[in-house]
Amino acid sequence: MAVRRRAHSGAVTLKDVAERAGVAPITVSRALNAPDSVSAALRAQVEEAVSALGYVRNQYAGALASAASRIIPVIVPSLSNAVFIEVIQGIQQVLEEAGYQPLLGNTQYDLDRESKLVATLLGWSPAGLIVAGMRHAERTRTLLRGYGRPLVEIMELGARPIDMNVGLSHVRAGETMGQHLVERGYRQIGFIGGRLKQDYRAAQRYRGLDQALAAAGLARRPPFEHDQKSSAQVGGNALMATLEAAPELDALFFANDDLAVGALLRAQREGIVVPARVAIAGFNGLEISALTTPPLTTIVSPRQQIGEIAARKLLGRIQGHASGPARIDVGFRLEVRAST
Amino acid sequence: MAVRRRAHSGAVTLKDVAERAGVAPITVSRALNAPDSVSAALRAQVEEAVSALGYVRNQYAGALASAASRIIPVIVPSLSNAVFIEVIQGIQQVLEEAGYQPLLGNTQYDLDRESKLVATLLGWSPAGLIVAGMRHAERTRTLLRGYGRPLVEIMELGARPIDMNVGLSHVRAGETMGQHLVERGYRQIGFIGGRLKQDYRAAQRYRGLDQALAAAGLARRPPFEHDQKSSAQVGGNALMATLEAAPELDALFFANDDLAVGALLRAQREGIVVPARVAIAGFNGLEISALTTPPLTTIVSPRQQIGEIAARKLLGRIQGHASGPARIDVGFRLEVRAST
DNA sequence: GAATTTGTTGGTTGCGCTACCATGGCCGCC
DNA sequence: GGCGGCCATGGTAGCGCAACCAACAAATTC
CATH class of the missing domain: 1.10.260 (434 Repressor (Amino-terminal Domain))
Incomplete structure (x- = not known):
């Protein structure tokens, strides 16, 4: 023996x-x-x-023998942001039903980390990939192109997706909010956000706002930028700091609802009347934005839906079905409420 | 050839x-x-x-050959709850540093699903496991015991953990809040929560409250229960419904901050003065609870820390270090604010 | 009734990597 | 100078499964 x-x-x-x-x-x-x-x-x-x-x-033996796995890496820039959680939820639900397993990667808004993450995750011979954002290091792009399996870039809409693309135009969203504020009669409109270099989708919303202001012939300003992770606390502080620095402002577009809701709550506590003294608007459409006093004007993005659609398109391609156009604009909805 | x-x-x-x-x-x-x-x-x-x-x-070949992997399944009952997200964040951060990869499983508060999930995830020959909660189907328990790798049950504290345990006593948390409300002079105290059969940790907080009320010789009531996922909207509705059904109440302990914050915002809109008409208290210590008017009295649970500690203990055992006691009480902190 | 097709089952091999053992060179020691 | 021990490197086999091909039985065709 x-x-x-x-x-x-x-x-x-x-x-x-x-x-x-x-x-x-x-x-x-x-x-x-x-x-x-x-x-x-x-x-x-x-x-x-x-x-x-x-x-x-034994998953390893199976995957090794068949040179195919049911792993689908999902790469996002942050987990502390409710937005990505909802996207992940949408993805997870669809993948799990189909017997696929998402693998979470967190780039922390760092393109180098993204590149390393992609390399590591490719070691799982993924059936496909989902990546948030369309900006990548050149090396990442090479890796992904070379891999040749289905890929969806999500959250934003881009001109040249590597493969598939599901998202919305943040520039147009910002522009829509800008037009709304202009129509309402506000004339001194500012933008508040944090780390816009990294959170470049927020910067795109600023750019949209800026275009709207330019088109209306109104004063354009650089964004009021802070250096912290978005949160309600930070939003409240930013409101106070900005009104002190630029008291002429009569409307503020915040980069997201976390900040805007915080600003609204802070205004209330400080006795700043919204929208009479200053109008406040947000972006995302978090549930709580509808419940503040006054309720928050915001732009609703279909976050969970982005995840679901992305996962479905990916599975469609993996399983060889036709799966519709490579690029899907999920759109957005301006929700006008009493804060503007 | x-x-x-x-x-x-x-x-x-x-x-x-x-x-x-x-x-x-x-x-x-x-x-x-x-x-x-x-x-x-x-x-x-x-x-x-x-x-x-x-x-x-190639991860599969490596894992197959060495009969060891760097996969660590993390099983939670829900992803829509901010609490678990923060725990996962804590876990992810620690695991990633050490080169381990979490695999997310979502039981949706269903013990049968949990059992199936565990079976599937064991196919990844995990280096260890992290599971939320201490209630499991008998089959799950058998599988986990039989697997014989390090395991951490998190969120709550239990008498007989399968292996390791990191959490806090929800009964004592509820009791602490009860004592606080009694000390403040409230005499008609109610509890509002949803799906307490499934969310049995919320039920434990109710049980703690009930003990405190009994000890103080005050009126005890069954919980005011609704049948929806916790959210601010639902919390507001529950507040209104409960005050209509039991107008004698002078204090309400909500199962979590999502509900309580929603109740606070709704009270404000409806002109219900907190805490003069009714005191409101929550559980979790979400950031926003400090920013409402009035700010919310709540119990702060160290959510991210639970994840970090659990991950560290697991890694300690996997790598063969001594890793301290098998059971860690992370505690909680009563944060008394103006809503009570 | 023979030939062909169809459907079900089994044998063998290899996926890419690492555990285990073997080898050979170098060092120090008595 | 011979021995043992240590270190760096290599050879071989096997992890558990599925792809591929083969074999055979049953069903169908003419």
Whole structure:
């Protein structure tokens, strides 16, 4: 008898199941992966053996043998932002139903980290990838192009997606809000946001606002920028600082609802009347934005839907269905409320 | 020449790197996994070859060969709740630093789903597991016990953890809030929450409150229960419905801050004066709870910290360090603010 | 009734990597 | 100077599964 060269993991394997069911291992494999290709009687025997032994398929062996996996990396810039959570939720729901497993990667708004993450995650031979954003390091782009599996870039809409693209135009969203504020009669309109270099989608919203102001012939200003992660607390502080620095402002467009809701709550506490003293607007359409006093004017982005659509398109391509256009604009909705 | 039996994936393999570097494959493996065990010259050659060829390690082959992986499943009941997101963030941060990869599982508060999830996730030969909660189906318990790798049950504190346990006592948290309300002079105290059968940790907080009321000789009431996912909107509605059904109430303890903040905002809009007409208290310590008018009395739970500690303890055990006590009470902090 | 097709089952091989053991060179020691 | 020990490197086999091909039985065709 040959020397046992290696301790094996001790887990129940396909072979164990096959022995118990009195069939060949490959038959068990088929019974599990393509039940229709096996007779009903055998299938029943196999199922009995599987549950009797508590067999669990070894994902590594399967993936290695078939050179295919059911892993789908999802790369986002941040987890502390409710927006990405909702997107991930949408993705997770769709993938799980189809038996795929998302692998979360967090770039922390750093393109170098993104590049390393992509390299690592490609080691899982993913069936496809979902990446937030359309700005990548050149190396990332090369890796992704070279990989040649389905890929969806999400959140924003871009001219030249690597493969597929699901998102909305943040420039147009900012422009829409700008037009709304102009129509309402505000004349001194400012933008408040943080880390716009990194959060370049917020910067795009600023750019849209700026275009609207230019078109209306109104005063244009650089954004009022702070250096902290968005939060309600920070939004409140930014409101106070900005009104002190530029008391002539009569309307403020915040980069997102976290900031705007914080500003609204702070205004209330400080006795600043919104919108009489200053109008406040946000972006995202978080639930709470509808519940403040006054409720917040904002732009609603279909966050969960972006995740769902992206996941569906990816699965469509993986499974070889036709999957519609490569680029989907999910749009946005201006929700006009009493804060403007 | 032998017939090529199978299309191989086409990716760069260890062997390719070895050929280019002029060494044996096993040496490359060592140079990458345990750089110290290889001479500096060889290491440099290997590194050159790796980057020149763009080699990415195949995770499946590695895991299969070594019967060990760097996967750590994290099983939570919900992703729509900010609480679990923060826990996951804490986990992710610690794991990523150490080169481990979390795999997210979502039970949707269903113990059967949990059981199936555990079975599937065990197929990844995880290095360890993190599971939210201490209530599991018997089958889940068997699977986990049988697996014999490090495991942390998080969020709540339990008498008989399967392995390790990081959390806080929700009963004591509820009791603490109850005592606070009693001390403040409230005499008709109610509890509002949703789906308490599933969200049994919220039910534990109710139980704590109930104990405090009993100890003080005050009226005890069943919880005012609704059948929806917690949200600010639902909290506002629950406030109105409850005050109509039981106008004698002078204090309300909400199952979480989402509900309580919603109630606070709704009260403000409806002209219900807090805390004069009714006191409002929450649980979790979300950032926004400090910013409402009046700010919300709540119990702060160290959510991100739970994730970090759990991940650290797990890694400690995986890497064979001593890792302190098996059970860690992270505690909580009563934050008394103007809403009570 | 023979030939062909169809459907079900099994044998063999290899996916890419690492565990285990073997080898050979170098050092220090008595 | 011979021995043992240590270090760096290599050879080989096997992890558990599925792809591929082969074999065979049953059903269908003419």
